[in-house]
Amino acid sequence: MKNKIHVFRETSLQVVSDRFISSWIHHVMQHLQHHEYDIEVLIVDEEEGAIFNSRYRNKYGATNVLSFDTLTSGQMILCAPVILKEAQSLKKDVSEYWAFMLIHGTLHLCGYDHEDPKDAIKMETMEDIILQDYPIQ
Numbered sequence: 001m002k003n004k005i006h007v008f009r010e011t012s013l014q015v016v017s018d019r020f021i022s023s024w025i026h027h028v029m030q031h032l033q034h035h036e037y038d039i040e041v042l043i044v045d046e047e048e049g050a051i052f053n054s055r056y057r058n059k060y061g062a063t064n065v066l067s068f069d070t071l072t073s074g075q076m077i078l079c080a081p082v083i084l085k086e087a088q089s090l091k092k093d094v095s096e097y098w099a100f101m102l103i104h105g106t107l108h109l110c111g112y113d114h115e116d117p118k119d120a121i122k123m124e125t126m127e128d129i130i131l132q133d134y135p136i137q
Contacts, residue, residue, distance in 0.1 A: 003029070004038040011045040013080040016098045024102040025076075027134045032110055038073040039109065049079030065101050067108035076105040096131075103130050 005025050007018040021041055029037055044052065049062030056066060064086060066077040078101060087097035107123055114120035 003036065005041060006039070007041045007043065009043045010048055011043055011080050013045065013084070014043075015080060015084060015094055020095070020098070021102060024099050024134070025106050028103055028106040028110075028130055031130050031133065034110065039106075040075045042075065042077045043080050044077060046079060046081045049077070049082060052077050065105040065108075067105045069109065074109040076102075076109065078102075078105065099134075100127065100131060103127050 003026060005022040007021050021043075025039060025041070029035075044062075046062045050060070052066055053059050053061060053063045056068070057063070062079045062082050064079055064082045068075045083098060083101050084094060086092075087094045090097070092100075104123075104127060107126060112119070112123040112126065114123045
């Protein structure tokens with residue numbers, strides 16, 4: 001298996017390019033020294049994001065990112081309108097926030113979690129290191 005990232009869009013809202021998405025995922029996987037992976041990225045609207053969130057997490061409404069499977073293959077679902085709204089409400093640069101969400105989702109694919117406070121600190125530290133290590137383009 002080679003490094004493969006497939007980006008599919010189920011929304012007309014295009015905030016970042018497929019190349020931007022792929023480069024951030026590649027960077028995280030390189031940083032974690034995972035050299036073979038196959039990841040499907042699905043960019044959805046709020047309605048579809050809510051359906052996935054209800055189906056897989058039993059929660060109402062759309063969430064920013066969902067990740068499934070681990071290490072070498074998996075799927076990440078990103079809800080473009082939610083990420084855009086969050087970036088605006090946090091007064092963050094939209095590209096920087098997308099990069100953060102891609103890092104966050106990829107770390108979930110690699111087994112990181114934030115349910116337990118110790119795990120949350122570990123994950124947040126790794127997010128910060130990766131964001132500082134790779135300039136946003």
